Amino acid sequence: MNKNQIQRMTTTRPWPAGFPTSKSLGNFGDTNCMEQLLVHCANAIESNDATLAQQILWVLNNIAPPDGDSNQRLTCAFLRALIARAVKSGTCKMLAAMGAAIHAQYYSCNHLAVDNHKFSVIDLASYVDLTPWHRFGFAAANAAVLEAVEGYSVIHIVDLSLTHCMQIPTLIDAISTRFESPPLSPRLKLTVAGTIEDIPPMLDLSYEELGSKLVNFARSRNISLDFTVIPSSHADGFNSLIEQIRMQHLVYPETSGEALVINCQMMLHHIPEDQTISSNNPYSFVESASDLRSLFLKSLRSLDPTIVILVDEDADLTSNNLVCRLKSAFNYLWIPYDTVDTFLPRGSKQRQWYEADICWKIENVIAHEGLQRVERLEPKSRWVQRMRNANFRGVNFGEEAVSEVKTMLDEHAAGWGLKKEEDDLVLTWKGHNAVFASAWLPA
Template sequence: MMQFTGNPSHSLHQIAPFSIPTMNKNQIHQARPWPGFPTSKGLASFGDANCMEQLLVHCANAIESNDATLAQQIIWVLNNIAPPDGDSNQRLTSAFLRALIVRAAKSGSCKMLAAMANAHRNLSVETHTFSVIELANFVDLTPWHRFGFTTANAAILEAVEGYSVIHIVDLSSTYCMQIPTLIDAIANRFEGPPLVKLTVPGVPKDVPPLLDLTYEELGSKLVNFARSRNVMLEFRAVPSTHADGFASLIDQLRLQHLVYAEAGEALVINCHMMLHYIPEETSSPLPNTNSNPYTFQPTSNPSLRTMFLKALRGLNPTIAILVDEDADLTSNNLVCRLRSAFNYLWIPYDTVDTFLPIGSKQRQWYEANICWKVENVIAHEGLQRVERVESKSRWVQRMRNAEFRGVSFGDETASEVKTMLDEHAAGWGLKKEDDDLVLTWKGHNVVFATAWVPG
């Protein structure tokens, strides 16, 4: 857990209550369903997750084909069977319904629905901006991030044993929340603590979770925390963003590699749920060679994601850790993407009942972040659609193609993870797939952790 001290912020941004506005009589005959369809009192049979998924698929097809009447009828049904304050499946479906209407408003298809969306402000998703203490407590609520922190830290500690200088490049979606625990472990090394250099991309994220500190302020807190553990920490934020594959960061790391490669410095690349924001093959391709943010010229037309991994390999890191969500949200086909997201994002809705009470502020923040993800996956296209999660198997292939070789997590690491999971609900589990570890919920893959060295 993050061990900073400070006063938590109490400001709250949440999702406004969601309702589908009623059209006037001339538009859709009082928004009644098609002839013969059950009234709202007879919709109980439509309440299971499979039926809700099918209705969402039909709604998506109707919106994409500009069939406003059919879309309105399906929305009427979904709005009656999936209230935003219902059970986990209903809240999940409500989030997808909201995202589909936002998509209609953005694309201009189904102009009637677009007018509805634009007339009602309750479709917006407002995410909370965390204080450091709030975020530290937030990520500790569930193994979703703690699993990655635990596996990564164990692999890093083993890889850097004996080094007097450790350079950690932290590509994390959680603002270095993993680092204090790692510093604690490093401080207790038998041979004494090393010098730790910590480099992060220093452009504020535009995806949740959001933090109310600048990177300079965050770095100052980390340096002070390390000093309290008798560890010397150098913190550096390099202006760089996922949108161009962290090209500026790579350039800076190349320069440092030239200087320090022969000095016995361990280079650790820690990627925690950040790389899936780098554009991949289904994003808009690089329009010409002049737009290539990297200094080398590719031999074909790879994605920024591929180029980034090859650039990492060129740095010859001591170890690279890749932790991410185990799903595929990259399809350019809306229905395929909707199905994949629906069959993955039920998990955070299902788990929240085990650790956050209904009506709590943290639960509102948690579900707002999920709604943001759903909207980004469903309502946006092109470079605006940044939630491009890929499956573990796809990432493994990418890493191998970049000439990395996988290394196995030890039994001690698995034991640490199991101990951590004992602090949470019984549905969480751990399994090993080849060299990798996978966090599960009720047997379903959630997050994977992989470790790599140059091949």
């Protein structure tokens, strides 16, 4: 689109209510206005108003460069996601050309094609260490697990983790420190779900290669580790994984004497959800009989685990309404964009990889529907209700867990904080909830 086309549209089409039509583009640059523009653009796309959608997208493209400040980069990511949705829905062919131009502009600013980057183990470990986003859950979980498995000679860890077992070396270190001599060290069994979905961050080696590295690392710490991969997916609620563990307990009765640890780190929100939100209380919901999340948790309970750790992002991205989802995502995902400005320079590879993963999440939330939309975050309050409905009871994180998390936070930028909400721990950024950690025992 050229400037004359835009001028013709602005004279024939009124701006949405609330926009200062006579002001320059520079006055559109505050965060609230950028959010309003995104909302009105989403409404225009949903109502198939291609002319208005193009008009707003043109403005957004001018006020939200991909190399701007954190709010501009956040808005640019939503801009790309809205264009992807419009192209998918066939709102306007011209949007496809606009999308290609914005895509090219994005990469000219970032210098790297990072959308499908696969990390080496070392790079992924460095990526995880960038912020407390994942380390918070690792620290809280490790402390809770160590306390729960005291006295067991065999510890079976079922690891459902978004970061490909990056937590496990720290847990092995903690176990080897607590049980100093090999005769006293428990034997570890690690089971992971061998999913094939391309959900970032992605790893550049197979699960078998990863398992070999973990076994060798454990051996260097005088720990015996058995590594098992079970092909299983979030799409069916990890049903294959649950059934195989259940069969192991039936075939090998001696496994009933081992500690069974279910470690869920930012993975469960990928399980499809089916729920009805209460009209009187948005924090309450009615579970459907076919809700895979609830079925998964009830299956976990039937395994009688020693402890279940649930760590996830504290936001609500489950709405079927695009605008509601956009608002929730915009008012949550500013956090990672804001944090990255405190410790990574523009142009660094790590920053590009970090923000590419957030862009992937935004596009998944905005541009996709059905089973393709896997980023369906639920707030902590709803997960708490789910766990209680599945006959689990929350357990308080002890002083050791709190101390471990605080020590970890001291290694990162000012702005990160920790607070306790009943039994749970919550990671905050500038006072806003980011990630929660909870621990559960069979009731």
